[in-house]
Amino acid sequence: DTGVSQDPRHKITKRGQNVTFRCDPISEHNRLYWYRQTLGQGPEFLTYFQNEAQLEKSRLLSDRFSAERPKGSFSTLEIQRTEQGDSAMYLCASSSDMTEAFFGQGTRLTVV
């Protein structure tokens, strides 16, 4: 297994456009997490899946953000009507019940 992979690594989009990011977790991991990180800050929790069920979603997250994990495998994070404040690094991580979370390299979003 090559670890957690995220695609794309970089995304530049115009304000108002929709973007979608993909995360492929480590195959045997049942837990999947999405975070947003800005420079020098801690990862801000966005949402969490256990298998295909989305069990928690940050109250800070507006309804422009949605995530899916069909069949409990890969996950997608969509941001609709992007705003400049959405510019950040979007991190995906996966774990099993007893392990630490393994992080992908992230998708850097720039909204212009």
Added chain:
Amino acid sequence: AQSVAQPEDQVNVAEGNPLTVKCTYSVSGNPYLFWYVQYPNRGLQFLLKYITGDNLVKGSYGFEAEFNKSQTSFHLKKPSALVSDSALYFCAVRPYDMRFGAGTRLTVKP
């Protein structure tokens, strides 16, 4: 809901001296606790974890942490700091989703 606090934004130590990076947590039930490190323009790297068992856990690069249930703390320690330890350090807590602290910037001066 679970949360972690890292009360120090910045910790400065001299090379060769011991270092401590503080973390306190709040969680319902038994905590799973983690430390991660992030170097500039790099991803988050796992250092160590406490899930159950011995309160003193040892991790990568000579780091260790002590779980203290009565003080709800999980401080990161290293007996002798290296300049190369300079980085951002994050504490995290689970048992359900994983929440991170705001981070502590460690600077080790020669």
